[in-house]
Amino acid sequence: xxxxxxxxxxxxxxxxxxxxxxLFGILFVFFGILAPATAKxxxxxxxxxxxxxEQQGIIIKDVTSTAASSYEQFFSNLSIILIVFVVVxxxxxxxxxxxxxxxPLLTKGLSRVSFxxxxxxxxxxxxxxxxxxxxxxxxxxxxYYWNDDSVKSVVPAFMLWWxxxxxxxxxxxxxxxxxxxxxxxxxxxxxxxxxxxxxGFTQSIKKYLPSSLTDSMDLCTGKRSVSDILPAIIIAxxxxxxxxxxxxxxxxxxxx
Amino acid sequence: MKILEVKDLCKRFGSKTILDxxxxxxxxGSVFGFIGRNGAGKTTTMKIILGxxxxxxxxxxxxxxxxxxxxxPTNRYIGYLPDVPEFYGYMTAGEYLRLCGDITGMKQSExxxxxxxxxxxxxxxxxxxxxxxxxxxxxxxxxxxxxxxNKPRLLICDEPTSALDPVGRKEILEIIRSARGETSVIFSTxxxxxxxxxxxxxxxxEKGKIALSGTVSELRAKRSGxxxxxxxxxxxxxRKAAALLGAEISDNGTVIIRNASEDKxxxxxxxxxxxxLPVSKIEHAEADLEQLFMEVIGK
Numbered sequence: 001x002x003x004x005x006x007x008x009x010x011x012x013x014x015x016x017x018x019x020x021x022x023l024f025g026i027l028f029v030f031f032g033i034l035a036p037a038t039a040k041x042x043x044x045x046x047x048x049x050x051x052x053x054e055q056q057g058i059i060i061k062d063v064t065s066t067a068a069s070s071y072e073q074f075f076s077n078l079s080i081i082l083i084v085f086v087v088v089x090x091x092x093x094x095x096x097x098x099x100x101x102x103x104p105l106l107t108k109g110l111s112r113v114s115f116x117x118x119x120x121x122x123x124x125x126x127x128x129x130x131x132x133x134x135x136x137x138x139x140x141x142x143x144y145y146w147n148d149d150s151v152k153s154v155v156p157a158f159m160l161w162w163x164x165x166x167x168x169x170x171x172x173x174x175x176x177x178x179x180x181x182x183x184x185x186x187x188x189x190x191x192x193x194x195x196x197x198x199x200g201f202t203q204s205i206k207k208y209l210p211s212s213l214t215d216s217m218d219l220c221t222g223k224r225s226v227s228d229i230l231p232a233i234i235i236a237x238x239x240x241x242x243x244x245x246x247x248x249x250x251x252x253x254x255x256x
Numbered sequence: 257m258k259i260l261e262v263k264d265l266c267k268r269f270g271s272k273t274i275l276d277x278x279x280x281x282x283x284x285g286s287v288f289g290f291i292g293r294n295g296a297g298k299t300t301t302m303k304i305i306l307g308x309x310x311x312x313x314x315x316x317x318x319x320x321x322x323x324x325x326x327x328x329p330t331n332r333y334i335g336y337l338p339d340v341p342e343f344y345g346y347m348t349a350g351e352y353l354r355l356c357g358d359i360t361g362m363k364q365s366e367x368x369x370x371x372x373x374x375x376x377x378x379x380x381x382x383x384x385x386x387x388x389x390x391x392x393x394x395x396x397x398x399x400x401x402x403x404x405x406n407k408p409r410l411l412i413c414d415e416p417t418s419a420l421d422p423v424g425r426k427e428i429l430e431i432i433r434s435a436r437g438e439t440s441v442i443f444s445t446x447x448x449x450x451x452x453x454x455x456x457x458x459x460x461x462e463k464g465k466i467a468l469s470g471t472v473s474e475l476r477a478k479r480s481g482x483x484x485x486x487x488x489x490x491x492x493x494x495r496k497a498a499a500l501l502g503a504e505i506s507d508n509g510t511v512i513i514r515n516a517s518e519d520k521x522x523x524x525x526x527x528x529x530x531x532x533l534p535v536s537k538i539e540h541a542e543a544d545l546e547q548l549f550m551e552v553i554g555k
Contacts, residue, residue: 002359002361014346017347018346099342100338103338104338104341104343104399104403105355106327108356108405108406109331109360111327252326253326255308
């Protein structure tokens with residue numbers, strides 16, 4: 001693990017200097033506010049438009065929003081942030097090799113495993129901290145505006161979504177350890193997620209698919225319980241660990 | 257003592273053989289010029305020495321320790337300057353050198369003094385800008401500074417002067433020359449005047465092997481003789497003279513007699529005088545590495 005801590009420090013310094021901390025900070029806060037704001041404003045918007053819609057023959061009665069509308073909006077926005085995150089971080093490893101910036105440090109004794117783990121850990125840290133901040137904001141506003149019982153286990157539902165996102169990021173780093181361009185990383189990661197979503201149409205295997213961890217509203221509303229998707233949780237955790245371990249092995253074999 | 261020993265190194269990329277039983281060694285304290293044309297395998301050899309590429313067969317030792325592919329511990333003895341060094345553009349030179357010092361595990365106080373020493377040495381001491389605005393020459397100089405940060409016993413420079421203008425080249429050569437007191441240097445290039453300027457030992461890499469090696473003066477001595485260059489006052493006399501003397505004509509109209517011994521010289525002067533051909537310049541050209549290189553690679 002030679003050079004792990006200085007390289008990790010460099011990774012955070014890079015996130016700061018390149019403005020990525022600021023970018024994702026703004027993004028997470030924005031999406032944290034967006035969900036409750038959208039839910040809060042929807043009834044008012046419908047009310048404003050009701051006159052116009054009535055002329056077209058659409059009659060709107062009593063549109064109300066609940067805490068469930070806020071969380072529904074929140075969970076559907078999360079995939080957008082994850083996609084932005086993956087697109088930005090897909091080049092994290094490949095660009096170091098294609099530009100050659102990793103070479104001087106690797107020849108100075110920085111181990112390849114330290115290089116890989118610093119990259120993985122720094123991106124997981126910024127992702128997790130940001131995501132929890134985003135959730136905290138939504139949670140706070142939602143509690144403030146709607147103190148109803150339309151949602152139950154929202155924290156476990158969010159934690160499962162977080163586990164899914166960590167799995168996707170680890171899969172991305174696995175592809176980054178063998179790919180030579182960030183496009184290959186994106187294609188690889190995209191294919192894995194897309195295949196999971198496709199397989200999700202088959203109900204019988206759904207409970208084994210990590211993508212079912214993102215059916216957060218089913219969990220929030222009690223339609224499904226955590227124990228129903230336990231196999232998917234175990235498989236997601238296994239994919240996360242295996243991707244990270246394989247990534248560490250493959251980076252050691254990489255031709256530079 | 258040998259600081260670097262390469263024995264029977266072989267490397268193929270697909271069906272193309274790049275290194276075919278390459279063997280050479282570098283003495284401690286010397287500057288070793290590793291000459292070869294583009295694509296000869298110089299960079300490949302250096303990457304194998306650094307454990308960045310895997311050799312198909314052969315053995316390399318640095319300071320007596322065997323080099324392994326991957327994260328090789330022998331790299332702690334080595335400072336490496338890549339052919340086109342790239343650094344983190346968002347850092348300043350000082351910040352980058354501190355990172356390098358931290359990675360090699362140096363003490364903070366040592367990093368501080370070494371950083372200012374090296375920035376002074378490479379002429380970047382007053383530079384407050386970030387690396388992204390640096391010219392090629394400045395990057396190359398920072399490259400040498402980062403390679404020297406942990407006082408390596410072997411400095412590997414991959415074509416450090418190839419992409420630079422004459423001023424930049426001169427500066428880099430001066431820096432390498434001044435570093436020779438504290439480290440041995442292996443320096444790959446295809447610019448032969450650079451080798452003549454700073455190298456003690458040289459080797460010419462051709463067809464995956466060392467085609468010729470020795471000190472610069474030994475290599476020069478290997479050439480059988482030097483050439484005689486004759487410039488005639490009237491350009492129209494060139495062809496006639498070349499035919500009479502059995503010589504070649506260069507592109508600029510100089511008549512060249514290869515491997516001219518004293519006898520050949522006198523005979524040529526006699527022929528010129530008998531034919532009454534006015535001459536503006538006769539020069540005995542010293543054999544240089546370039547001619548030798550051309551002979552070795554068969555051009």
